[in-house]
Amino acid sequence: MEGMAIRLQGLRKSFGETTAVAGVDLEIRDGEFFSMLGPSGSGKTTVLRMIAGFEAPSGGRIELAGQEVTGLAPFERDVHTVFQDYALFPHMTVEQNVAYGLKVRKVPKAERLVRARKALAEVRLEGFGKRRPSQLSGGQRQRVALARALVGRPRVLLLDEPLGALDLKLREQMQVELKALQREVGITFVFVTHDQEEALTMSDRIAVFHQGRIEQVGTPAEVYERPATPFVASFVGTSNLLEGESAHRIVGTPGTYSIRPEKIRVLKESAEADQPEHATAVGTVAEVVYLGDATRFLVDLDAGGRLTALQQNLETSSEDVAAYRGTRVRLQWHRRHAVAVPVPD
Amino acid sequence: MALITRTAGALHRRPRLRLTLLLTAPLLWLAVLYLGSLSVLFVSAFWTTNSFTSEVVKVWSTDNFHELFTVPVFRQVILRSIGVALAVTALCAVIAFPLAFYTARVAKPKWRPLLVVAILTPLWASYLVKVYAWRLILSEGGLADWMLKPFGLGGPGYGLTAAVLTLTYLWLPYMILPIHTALEQLPANLLDASADLGAKGWRTFRSVVLPMVLPSVAAGSVFTFSLSLGDYITVQIVGGKTQLIGNLVYSNIELNLPMAAALGTVPVVVIVLYLLAMRRTGALSSL
Incomplete structure (x- = not known):
């Protein structure tokens, strides 16, 4: 029924x-x-x-x-x-x-x-x-x-x-x-x-x-x-938007994209993308927030804009993550997790 | 400056001394003047009077109280006084409830303080002026007669009814105010909840509004009841030949002080009983 x-x-x-x-x-x-x-x-x-x-x-x-x-x-x-x-x-x-x-x-x-x-x-x-x-x-x-x-x-x-x-x-x-x-x-x-x-x-x-x-x-x-x-x-969830010019450069097509922080992995700058369906962007860690079960990285992208990435603290301690502040990193996510968000006029 | 600081500090460390200083004067006032005079009243009620000289004879006797309950006039007056107090209280409650409902829940919020002031205004006028105004209203060919004439009726004239009407007018604000406050504080959510559960207006009034406001009605009634029971001037001015306890006390003070004291004990006892009855409704905690 x-x-x-x-x-x-x-x-x-x-x-x-x-x-x-x-x-x-x-x-x-x-x-x-x-x-x-x-x-x-x-x-x-x-x-x-x-x-x-x-x-x-x-x-x-x-x-x-x-x-x-x-x-x-x-x-x-x-x-x-x-x-x-x-x-x-x-x-x-x-x-x-x-x-x-x-x-x-x-x-x-x-x-x-x-x-x-x-x-x-x-x-x-x-x-x-x-x-x-x-x-x-x-x-x-x-x-x-x-x-x-x-x-x-x-x-x-x-x-x-x-x-x-x-x-x-x-x-x-x-x-x-x-x-x-x-x-x-x-x-x-x-x-x-x-x-x-x-x-x-x-x-x-x-x-x-x-x-x-x-x-x-x-x-x-x-x-x-x-x-x-x-x-x-x-x-709903943490705001994580790629907009304007930087979105165009990173994703390849213009628009506004939402990427959930837990979908983004934090890698070394020198790392290569694992697979062709992965997108990456390099930047500098502006802030590290230790949450206990996870750590939040705020990364200023070279292409412009800022993304938040959430990493489970599998083996890291609060001292480890503090060392990330100011370092260069590469962010990586699966292309389907960058969701195009229609912007109302 | 240093002395003040030191004294304040000393007081701060001695809470009992602080309390003593705070309460000594008012407690003395209460004990000596209030309770003292009450006990003198009560004790003198057991004395008697020399019927030739009207002088008080300090001999212990319960004759006065015996008379209160056996002499028909006394019994009648006591019952009449209680009846008047109850009638005034009931009338006040019946008139006050819709008025308070209007001022607290129907009127626009910006008008409410003004309406409350309007209710209080009569309390600022002299008691005697108001009672004499009623004497005029109720006089033969007065306002009451004139207004009722088109209906083929006349005003009540001076008498028991006039006394009840005038007392109702006098004490009405004391009943409106507590009911107004209670209605104003009644959470709107409770009315919504009642309707939500299927209750129509009348049911919500009976099952939610009335029980929640009743303690305040009882609180107001404590005022209207005791004020009416103690009044003897209104009844002299508009009551015609009607006598209440207060009038008997007044007329006995010169001739038979112990009898007046015995009569004066009656309203005290009645009011204590009334307060005990009202306490059960939770009225005293809402004062």
């Missing part, structure tokens, strides 16, 4: 003079883990709020499962939201919070309780039902918010930067759990984030937002390996 969970057509939103969303067309499939990635102010959260029904679009159309819902109130849509700051009701217990949606929908009390407990078990919070949200840690509140949104088994779950308030360790753990949970319940997840790593690790597909528009939609690998615009190339 390959239905469409969400279809957006020409969606726009202005707040007074400012345009938050400037025409968004998007289709999200049933059962997909879909991320909306972009910097703050790129319009991703506004799109999410319009799907939920909290904001009325200034133009365009929203469909949920083939039904137009553009003008409907939030309580008329089969979507639930996990809010950035969780928005748990402070005067209710955890169990009451989770059961709230069922109570509103007039599910009998006994069934409500059973389903709330089951939802709490799904997010590994058994036995926390009688507590108040104020007695929980940030990670636990996050799980309550998830359980509350999932218990009614909506068609679509909207998540508005739900991991933003958690510390790094907890965030990485929640990323894995969230993905597993989504696979288990099979509900379409629409996940808003500004963290490209988060989007890459969790999503089936990603839409990259920039200035109220979508720059690219694709799988994590597509977005990362074949960025469609210079913005995507720089926002």
